[in-house]
Amino acid sequence: MNKARRNPLNVAAAHGILILYTAIALFPVFVILINSFKSRRAIFREPLALPDADSFSTIGYQTVFNQGDFFLYFQNSLIVTVASLFFVLLFGAMAAFAISEYRFRGNTIMALYLALGIMIPIRIGTVAILELMVNTGLVNTLWALILVYTAQGLPLAVFILSEFMKQVSDDLKNAGRIDGLSEYTIFFRLVLPLVRPAMATVAVFNMIPIWNDLWFPLILAPSESTKTLTLGSQVFIGQFVTDWNAVLSALSMAILPVMVLYVIFSRQLIRGITSGAVK
Amino acid sequence: MKPPRIRWHILVFLAPALLVYTTIMIFPLFNTLRLALFDEVDQARVFVGLDNFRTLFGDPRWSASFWNALGNNFWFFVIHMLVQNPIGILLAAILSHPRLRFAALYRTAIFVPTILSFVIVGFAWKLILSPIWGIAPEMMDSVGLGDFFQPWLGLEGTALTTLALISVWQFVGIPLMLIYAALLSIPEEILEAGECDGITGAAAFWKIKLPLILPSIGIISILTFVGNFNAFDLIYAAQGALAGPDFSTDILGTFMYRTFFGFQLQLGDPHMGSAIASAMFAIILIGVCIYLFGIQTRLRRYQF
Known part of the structure; x- marks a missing residue:
C-alpha cells in the first residue's frame, strides 16, 4: 500500500462525496414517507420536520383505502410478476439447456435468434x-401482461443461463445417462438445482422492471379489474392531485412493496450485477 | 449408416421459449414495420407504400412534431452521457477503493432510486420542485440561493433538462454497479506494477484503470442509448401524454403513444404509430450497429 491510498484527507473526501450522494439519493424518498404521516397543515408548514404527536395524521391513508382498490392492484401486480418470472425461468432454462447441452443443426443460429431481443x-x-x-x-386480462413480460425476459434469461449451464460438469450428466435417467430428469433433477444461483440472478433482474412497468399495463390492461399497482397509483394520483395527503400516502404505499423486495434481494441483485453475468 | 433419429427432447426444451418469443416479440416487431406501410381508408386496410413516412417527414405538422421529439430525445441522451455516466464512474472509483468502510451500505443506498417506479420518481420530484409546497425554494433559501429558484418543470426552457436530470438521479446506480464490477476485476499486481513506476492516486486512475474499464463504459453507453430512445414512463408520469409545457418535453416514446393510442380529441392512428415505431427501430438499430462495429471492435480488451 502506498501513501496516497492511505492518506486520511483522501479518505475523508471519499466519505464526504459518498455521504453527499447518498443523501441526494435518499432525500426524496425520505420526504415523501415522513410527510405521508402528517396533517395537511403540517405538510405545508414544516415539510422537513418529522411527524410528532401534534402533526401526526393518517388521513391520507384513509382516503387511499376508501377510494382506491389498492389491494386489488397489489394482487394484480403480484400475480403478473410472479407468473412472468415463473415462465421466464422455466422456458428460459429449458431453451438454455437445449442450446448449451446438445449439438444440433442450427444451434448457433438459434442462440443468435434468441439473443436478438436483448438489444x-x-x-x-x-x-x-x-x-x-x-x-x-x-386485452384487459392479466395474461396479456404475463405473455409480454415473458417474451421480454426470455432473451437475457437464455443468454445468462446458457453461460452458466456450460459450466455444469459433463461427467455428472453422463453418470445420470448411464443410470438410465431420461434427458428430462437430467434437466430437472441434476442441472436445474446446480444453476439455482443464476436463476435467482435472472429473477431479480426481471422482477423490478416488470413490477415498475407503466407502458404495457396502460396499453394492454387499463381496465379497473386488471390495473397493476404502478398504473393504479398513476391513475389515483392523477385524480387526487390536489389532495396532498392522499397523493403522499399513495406514493408511500407504492414505494413500500418495492423497498421490501429490495431489502430482501439487494445482496442477490448487487452480486448478480457485479458478478459479470451481463458483461 | 443409420438415418439420424430425431431427438424430440431438444424440440420439447426449445419449443415453449421459441413459441412465446416468436409470437409475442419477433412477429409483432415485423408486423409493426409492415403496418407502417398501410393506412385505413373507409374502414379497410389499404397498402400505401411509403406514404406514412412521406407524411411523417413531409407534412409540416407531423415533421415538426417528429423533429421536435427526436431533438428532445437527443438532448435527453446527451444529458445522460454527460452527467449520469461521469457521476457513476466517479462514485464507482471511490467505492472500489480498497478498505473503504461502509462500502456495502453506500452501494445499497445509492441504488435505491433505481428500483423505484417512474410514477413514484416523477411525482416525488414534481412535489419537491413544486413552488406550492416549497421544499426546493426553502432549501435553496437556507443556503442563500433562494433567488435562483424557478418552477423548472413548468418552464419550456428548463423542463426537459430537469426531467433528464431526474432520470439521471434515478439511474445512476446502473453505471455505478457495472463500472464498480469492472474496477474490482482489475488485478492488484497491475496496480502495484504501476506504483513501482511511481503512478499512484489520480494518475493511476487515468492511466491504468480508465483504459481497462473502457469496454464497460462502451456497454453502458449503448444501454443508455437504447434506454433513452425507448423512454416514455417518466415523461408520461410527470408531464402527461401531452409532454408539456407546449411539447417541450416530448420524446419519441410519448409522441408514438399519443399518435397510435390517441389522446383527448385526437383519435388513435395505428399506422402512423407504426411509422414512428419503425423510425425508432431504425434509430436504435443504427446506434447498436455503430456500437457493435464501430466502437466495440476498436476497444482493446485485456486478458488478465
Missing part, C-alpha cells in the same frame, strides 16, 4: 402486440 426493446412492436391481444381476446 431491441419489445416496446417497438407495441402497435402489433395490441392488435394481437385484441384479436385473441386477451
Whole structure:
C-alpha cells in the first residue's frame, strides 16, 4: 500500500462525496414517507420536520383505502410478476439447456435468434402486440401482461443461463445417462438445482422492471379489474392531485412493496450485477 | 449408416421459449414495420407504400412534431452521457477503493432510486420542485440561493433538462454497479506494477484503470442509448401524454403513444404509430450497429 491510498484527507473526501450522494439519493424518498404521516397543515408548514404527536395524521391513508382498490392492484401486480418470472425461468432454462447441452443443426443460429431481443426493446412492436391481444381476446386480462413480460425476459434469461449451464460438469450428466435417467430428469433433477444461483440472478433482474412497468399495463390492461399497482397509483394520483395527503400516502404505499423486495434481494441483485453475468 | 433419429427432447426444451418469443416479440416487431406501410381508408386496410413516412417527414405538422421529439430525445441522451455516466464512474472509483468502510451500505443506498417506479420518481420530484409546497425554494433559501429558484418543470426552457436530470438521479446506480464490477476485476499486481513506476492516486486512475474499464463504459453507453430512445414512463408520469409545457418535453416514446393510442380529441392512428415505431427501430438499430462495429471492435480488451 502506498501513501496516497492511505492518506486520511483522501479518505475523508471519499466519505464526504459518498455521504453527499447518498443523501441526494435518499432525500426524496425520505420526504415523501415522513410527510405521508402528517396533517395537511403540517405538510405545508414544516415539510422537513418529522411527524410528532401534534402533526401526526393518517388521513391520507384513509382516503387511499376508501377510494382506491389498492389491494386489488397489489394482487394484480403480484400475480403478473410472479407468473412472468415463473415462465421466464422455466422456458428460459429449458431453451438454455437445449442450446448449451446438445449439438444440433442450427444451434448457433438459434442462440443468435434468441439473443436478438436483448438489444431491441419489445416496446417497438407495441402497435402489433395490441392488435394481437385484441384479436385473441386477451386485452384487459392479466395474461396479456404475463405473455409480454415473458417474451421480454426470455432473451437475457437464455443468454445468462446458457453461460452458466456450460459450466455444469459433463461427467455428472453422463453418470445420470448411464443410470438410465431420461434427458428430462437430467434437466430437472441434476442441472436445474446446480444453476439455482443464476436463476435467482435472472429473477431479480426481471422482477423490478416488470413490477415498475407503466407502458404495457396502460396499453394492454387499463381496465379497473386488471390495473397493476404502478398504473393504479398513476391513475389515483392523477385524480387526487390536489389532495396532498392522499397523493403522499399513495406514493408511500407504492414505494413500500418495492423497498421490501429490495431489502430482501439487494445482496442477490448487487452480486448478480457485479458478478459479470451481463458483461 | 443409420438415418439420424430425431431427438424430440431438444424440440420439447426449445419449443415453449421459441413459441412465446416468436409470437409475442419477433412477429409483432415485423408486423409493426409492415403496418407502417398501410393506412385505413373507409374502414379497410389499404397498402400505401411509403406514404406514412412521406407524411411523417413531409407534412409540416407531423415533421415538426417528429423533429421536435427526436431533438428532445437527443438532448435527453446527451444529458445522460454527460452527467449520469461521469457521476457513476466517479462514485464507482471511490467505492472500489480498497478498505473503504461502509462500502456495502453506500452501494445499497445509492441504488435505491433505481428500483423505484417512474410514477413514484416523477411525482416525488414534481412535489419537491413544486413552488406550492416549497421544499426546493426553502432549501435553496437556507443556503442563500433562494433567488435562483424557478418552477423548472413548468418552464419550456428548463423542463426537459430537469426531467433528464431526474432520470439521471434515478439511474445512476446502473453505471455505478457495472463500472464498480469492472474496477474490482482489475488485478492488484497491475496496480502495484504501476506504483513501482511511481503512478499512484489520480494518475493511476487515468492511466491504468480508465483504459481497462473502457469496454464497460462502451456497454453502458449503448444501454443508455437504447434506454433513452425507448423512454416514455417518466415523461408520461410527470408531464402527461401531452409532454408539456407546449411539447417541450416530448420524446419519441410519448409522441408514438399519443399518435397510435390517441389522446383527448385526437383519435388513435395505428399506422402512423407504426411509422414512428419503425423510425425508432431504425434509430436504435443504427446506434447498436455503430456500437457493435464501430466502437466495440476498436476497444482493446485485456486478458488478465
